[in-house]
Amino acid sequence: MPNIKIFVDSTSDLPTSWIEQFNIGIVPLYVVFGEQSLKDGLEITPVDLYQKVSENGTLPKTAAPSPADFIAAFTPYIEQGDQILFISLSSELSATYQNAIIAADDFPADQITVFDSLNLSSSIALLVMKAVHAAESGSSLEEIVTLLEVVRPEIEAEFVVDTLEYLYKGGRCSGMQNLIGSLLKIRPIIKVSEGKMTPSVRVRGKREKAVDMLLQNALNKKDLMDQDLIIVVHSLAEDDALRVQASLQQHTEAKVVLATAGCVVSCHCGPQTIGIMYSKKPQ
Incomplete structure (x- = not known):
């Protein structure tokens, strides 16, 4: 073979x-800044990306x-x-x-x-x-x-976006949504469904509240989870990721692994994004 x-x-x-x-x-x-195309993970890191965005005020294309x-x-x-x-x-x-x-x-x-x-x-x-x-x-x-x-x-994927700015700059939400979200401190929980990103819940208030809801959404389905592997992925949100990892390890029997989001994902979601990914048991 x-x-x-x-x-x-x-x-x-x-x-x-x-x-x-x-x-x-x-x-x-x-990751494309003007005329410069950089290979994700090889020629640019998320830290480099955020520094360039801060300096230029605009997001690159992917x-x-x-x-x-x-x-x-x-x-x-x-x-x-x-x-x-x-x-x-x-x-x-x-x-x-x-x-x-x-x-x-x-x-x-x-x-x-x-x-x-x-x-x-x-x-x-x-x-x-x-x-x-x-x-x-x-x-x-x-x-x-x-x-x-x-x-x-059976794959379940949800993540908390700390700011709507990157979704707005990337063309994935309107300017008015960005303004209202910023004023009201709304942090959306995004779900992947049928291959697309869709808002699942909009959480108003502190960031911790949104992260806790993300975690609770996962734990509510712990009996349905494939216990082989859960992945907690983040973009410059290691403290939150470690806290979520510890809670998932405490309440499930799965191996819970941390992963770092690359530049392309970070381009669209921004810093302080955190997600939980797992598979449900096949029906």
Whole structure:
């Protein structure tokens, strides 16, 4: 059976230790400041990003990897006889999935499978780890894809945005919503549904209140959770992330891992964002 090489894009926010331990390939998206395109996680970090935004007063754009980027990443593994599984950022949020499909068509049939996560950030990492462990157990590429199709609709992803400014600058909420949200200190809880980001709850008041509601939303479903893995992801919100991690460890039997949001996710959500990602048990 051919070796299965698993690839993801940089929005998966995988911990570096997992990338190294399981030999996972990363295809970075781009952060674009004017004429300058920087590879997410390789040429720019979230700290760099926030510094540039503070200095310039405007957000960069983000861009998907090109088909040529995918072809360059995939070719060495195809040439050595591997099969490739690429797990992509949601096709509802980026051209990443479509560009990977275009690249896959450049190779012989059945050598590359492109799987749409219909999700973002560490929710993709949940699918990646399912695929990694299945591959280690000897599952075929077809069996892994079938497993991911079962798990994908069970993924739960919610996160608290501390400020509407980044969503506004990124074109994801209106100027009036941004003004009202700032005046009323509204911090939305965003849910990923059918591959898209949608407001779930709008919390008025202190940040701690919103984070506590995020945590309680997860704990309300603890009996439905797949106890293998929960991921707490954050962008410059480590103290909150550690507190949430400790509470989830106390109230569940799952392994609870911290992850750091990369530049593309940070571009749209801003600093002090924190999210909880887990899978429910398949129905």
